[in-house]
Amino acid sequence: MSQFQQMQQGMTQVREDLKHKEVEASVGGGMVKVKMNGAHEVIAITIEKEVVNPDDVSMLQDLIKSAVNEASRKSQELLKEELSKITGGLPIPGFNV
Known part of the structure; x- marks a missing residue:
């Protein structure tokens, strides 16, 4: 398997794993909270x-x-963090997060 295919497979796995990770935002002194995966x-x-x-x-x-x-x-930051583990922080053309 080529390095690109491994990276692509890793990104697919990260996206699947992120469905099970949550972030929470609270505003108005905790009066309104939103949980997002x-x-x-x-x-x-x-x-x-x-x-x-x-x-x-x-x-x-x-x-x-x-x-x-x-x-x-926060969800976007989580995605960036997880994908940077696979890509070593390198941007991937055509793949904006």
């Missing part, structure tokens, strides 16, 4: 009842958006 799938969203105000829905929307974006950033 390394495949960028949202696993859970937790919203404390104190932040739910029917007169200020936009604040809740902003908190959720911020938490999802932060969890996505």
Whole structure:
């Protein structure tokens, strides 16, 4: 098996393994939390009842958006870390993470 094929196989395995690793982001002093796996799938969203105000829905929307974006950033970093173990930190053309 060529070195490229081994690396490709390793990247496939990393992506599969990342489905089982989780990151969490918390915003608003822990009022909104988002758990996401390394495949960028949202696993859970937790919203404390104190932040739910029917007169200020936009604040809740902003908190959720911020938490999802932060969890996505953490998930992306996790992917980069895992792939760099295989690639030795070298960028792979056409493979953006």
